[in-house]
Amino acid sequence: xxxxxxxxxxxxxxxxxxxxxxxxxxxxxxxxxxxxxxxxxxxxxxxxxxxxxxxxxxxxxxxxxxxxxxxxxxxxxxxxxxxxxxxxxxxxxxxxxxxxxxxxxxxxxxxxxxxxxxxxxxxxxxxxxxxxxxxxxxxxxxxxxxxxxxxxxxxxxx
Numbered sequence: 001x002x003x004x005x006x007x008x009x010x011x012x013x014x015x016x017x018x019x020x021x022x023x024x025x026x027x028x029x030x031x032x033x034x035x036x037x038x039x040x041x042x043x044x045x046x047x048x049x050x051x052x053x054x055x056x057x058x059x060x061x062x063x064x065x066x067x068x069x070x071x072x073x074x075x076x077x078x079x080x081x082x083x084x085x086x087x088x089x090x091x092x093x094x095x096x097x098x099x100x101x102x103x104x105x106x107x108x109x110x111x112x113x114x115x116x117x118x119x120x121x122x123x124x125x126x127x128x129x130x131x132x133x134x135x136x137x138x139x140x141x142x143x144x145x146x147x148x149x150x151x152x153x154x155x156x157x158x
Contacts, residue, residue, distance in 0.1 A: 021052065030060055037067055062087065091134045096144050098125040103153045118148055 012020075033044035049056065056064075066086055102121035107113050122145060126136060 021055075024052075030055075034063055034067065038071070059087075088140070091129070091136065092140055092144060094134065095122075095125055095129055095136065095140070096147060098128060099144065099148060100153050103148075107153070113153075118145065122148070 030048060033048045036043075037045040063086055099118075099121045102124050103113055103117060106117050106121060122141065126141065129136075
């Protein structure tokens, strides 16, 4: 039976370390940590900020500033009613409203829209809002499409 060679420690290369940091940052994701912080549990957010300061970009800093303004700033008692509006939530709401208005135009008195109209209206709305400076991720578009599929397009209020 052949003998095993002795163990020799080889330090990890920097490329592997970078990939490992990215893998761990996915496990401890920013949206989960931010959501928990809004609910009052700041442990995950603190851990994220301490361990991965290089992954905090301007968008995350803006979200962190909104959190601090909402939760730490004194002046009113208790939590504000309703959803805390971040730039991303506001952009999703604008996208949903604009898509619904395009779908209402496409419907024009009919009870249903033609097949493929939802996707077409969503593409039009995204193109319109990108011109205004809004940015969307793929998950935002999927969420808006799912909301349209589930809730549909309500009739216009008079």
